[in-house]
Amino acid sequence: MDSLIPFTTSGSLVDCVDRKMLVVLRDGRKLFGVLRSYDQFANLVLEDTVERIYHQDVFAEQWVGLFLIRGENVVLLGEIDLDREDEVPLKQVEWDVLLPYHKLDTDMKKRREEFKAQVLHEQKGFSKEGGEGDGY
Amino acid sequence: MLPLSLLNAAQNKPMLVELKNGETFNGHLVNCDNFMNITLREVYQTNPDGDRFWKLKECYIRGSTIKYLRIPDTLLDAVKEEQTRAREAGRSARGAHVSGVGARVVPQVGEVLRNDLAVDHHVVVPTEDVAEEEVHNGTILFFSCRRRSLARCRLRSI
Numbered sequence: 001m002d003s004l005i006p007f008t009t010s011g012s013l014v015d016c017v018d019r020k021m022l023v024v025l026r027d028g029r030k031l032f033g034v035l036r037s038y039d040q041f042a043n044l045v046l047e048d049t050v051e052r053i054y055h056q057d058v059f060a061e062q063w064v065g066l067f068l069i070r071g072e073n074v075v076l077l078g079e080i081d082l083d084r085e086d087e088v089p090l091k092q093v094e095w096d097v098l099l100p101y102h103k104l105d106t107d108m109k110k111r112r113e114e115f116k117a118q119v120l121h122e123q124k125g126f127s128k129e130g131g132e133g134d135g136y
Numbered sequence: 137m138l139p140l141s142l143l144n145a146a147q148n149k150p151m152l153v154e155l156k157n158g159e160t161f162n163g164h165l166v167n168c169d170n171f172m173n174i175t176l177r178e179v180y181q182t183n184p185d186g187d188r189f190w191k192l193k194e195c196y197i198r199g200s201t202i203k204y205l206r207i208p209d210t211l212l213d214a215v216k217e218e219q220t221r222a223r224e225a226g227r228s229a230r231g232a233h234v235s236g237v238g239a240r241v242v243p244q245v246g247e248v249l250r251n252d253l254a255v256d257h258h259v260v261v262p263t264e265d266v267a268e269e270e271v272h273n274g275t276i277l278f279f280s281c282r283r284r285s286l287a288r289c290r291l292r293s294i
Contacts, residue, residue, distance in 0.1 A: 037138055037142070043139040043140070067206060068139050068142060068143060068204060068205040073156070073203045
């Protein structure tokens with residue numbers, strides 16, 4: 001079987017279709033949903049999607065439905081092991097309760113990244129990132 | 137079905153578009169193209185912080201600025217349903233295949249199709265399964281049923 005690997009078809013998302021996947025977007029959002037289709041740009045159709053936010057040892061979920069995600073905004077795609085899906089060592093809480101904490105986390109992260117970029121640019125000659133930075 | 141086909145099928149449906157900068161646009165899809173450029177009508181625009189709102193009768197959004205689109209969940213089922221219905225309809229209204237007017241034609245078993253790509257080959261529909269658009273081994277040709285030719289089938293030389 002290993003010797004056949006070079007001869008199998010090129011990498012594609014066909015094996016991920018109709019599976020529950022985790023999609024991380026460039027703005028840092030984590031979406032869990034069933035991948036229904038994709039195309040050459042890796043635009044994705046995600047069905048029955050749930051957005052999840054984390055803070056320390058706690059998480060919250062919100063059902064957000066059917067998504068068509070433009071491929072360039074995706075950082076990664078990961079397959080969810082349905083057998084181990086519920087073995088999450090975190091406590092679940094209400095979305096509205098956790099949202100302000102999550103916002104604080106993201107703002108702090110954003111400020112840290114901006115400061116880092118500033119220092120690197122001024123002191124080490126790194127170039128600045130144009131447009132919206134990445135939030136992940 | 138492909139993401140952009142889903143978008144095309146969503147014409148006149150309400151949706152939410154989020155741009156890369158976080159602005160959101162809630163409106164009904166008028167039209168879209170292969171670049172994901174879209175026009176919406178009866179649009180409610182919201183700024184990234186969610187504290188300012190605008191109402192626009194129509195708007196155009198360039199595809200490259202889109203982060204994602206949220207579509208009504210019923211749409212996926214409705215489209216799949218419509219595809220199967222169209223397939224049944226095509227099957228019952230049978231006749232020899234004509235390189236016709238863009239109407240979707242479901243090829244029949246044993247039928248010989250003309251196709252744009254392989255001019256020195258006829259394409260013969262080998263099995264019922266292929267006509268049903270299921271995955272089939274040994275494929276060479278690969279083009280959409282909507283373009284009057286078969287989705288997947290083997291080539292046989294003339």
